[in-house]
Amino acid sequence: MRSPPSRSRIILATVVGIALLAACGSDAKPSSTSGSASTSVATTPVASTPVASTETGAASTFASASDTSDTSTGSGIDDTHLTVGDQAFADAPTVGKVFACRKQTGNAGAQAAGPWFNGDGTWDLTKKIFVQGSVRWNDASVTFSVQGDQRVVTSNGLPLDTSTGVFPVAADDPAASYDRNPNTITEQTLSFSIPAAPTAAATSTCVGGEVGVAINGVPIFNAFDAGGRDAGAWEVQDTCQGHPQDRGLYHYHSISECLDTPGVNPSPLVGYAFDGFGIYGSRDANGNEISDQDLDECHGTTSPVLWDGEMVTMYHYVATHEFPYTVGCFRGTATQSAGG
Secondary structure (H helix, E strand, O other): OOOOOOHHHOEEOOOOOOOOOOOOEOOOOOHHHOOOOOEOOOOOOOOOOOOOEEOOOOOOOOOOOOOOOOOEOOOOOEOOOEEOOOOOEEOOOOOOOEEEOOOOOOOOOOOOOOOOEOOOOEEOHHHOOOOOOOEEOOOOOEEEEEEOOEEEEEEOOOOOOOOEOOOOOOOOOHHHHOOOOOOOOOOOOEEEEEEOOOOEEEEEEOEOOEEEEEOOOOEEEOOEOOOOOEHHHHOOOOOOOEEEOOOOOEEEOOOOHHHOOOOOOOOOEEEEEOOOOEEEOOEOOOOOEOOHHHOOOOOEEEEEEEEOOEEEEEEEEEOOOOOOOOOOOEEEOOOOOOOO
8 A cells, every 4th residue: 555645735725716617528448448437527638747757667466456465354345356346326325336327338448357357246356457657747736725615626637646557558568458548647627616514415316427536636436437337346547546538537436545544543534525525545443444334325424534634423435445436326415526
């Protein structure tokens, strides 16, 4: 597990006159590798940002994404036999599924099942490979501010203080045998306005192609690729669990292990859902891994967490190793991703 981003580098500033955009996009890949989840996140691609360093020799390995040899957790989660969530759409809030505003039926990204699939409807996280390389982005930026009753997040889409793999995927990268992602990570113009003091809605609602934003400014997509398959299982991402779609938007489908803090229990805040509720890492106060069965239909729970500098007991989502990974439906009222 990589070190988390320095919170002091996430600038807390007042952002004035931010326009909330409404462009729709997709995670489709050109040519023969179209695919990954569609998005309604507001993005405006600009020129690619130069990188500080590129280590193209870093090998993809069959190692756990959490850098641990313990494959079983306090809640009985077996990382070697995680249920594959292909087509796990629900027409109403359902534990372990995604209550999606629309089913994704496009062309999926990965072109072949990797050897981490067990052949029995499960996959092995500890055997999944990663896209090669470690790229740091000098120009990454994200700001958080509270304006009235809204928490405003602006980002250029490049991950602050965390690395990415090398994209497009090189032909000699082992990942290319399973997921030939040809897209290039590009700087974006992103703006999100979400409730600063979220409250539960009378009725939980469906999610669109994206569900929130990570604390390093990277958008969080739902758990599916463009064909409605389990993106966490099928798509080969980098060691921080990210990859770009066709417009260069770098994103996560499951929360990045690079944002969690080993040894801190319960796990810290790693992102915000578009209804304003926080997304936290997967460990409870005792350091045990939280499972789907510990959570409600939207993939959340109520317990003490650190929120805006204070320990409070409140509802929040939990980023787990199990599908649907982050948000299965919106428990509050979302101000972004209206069915995209």
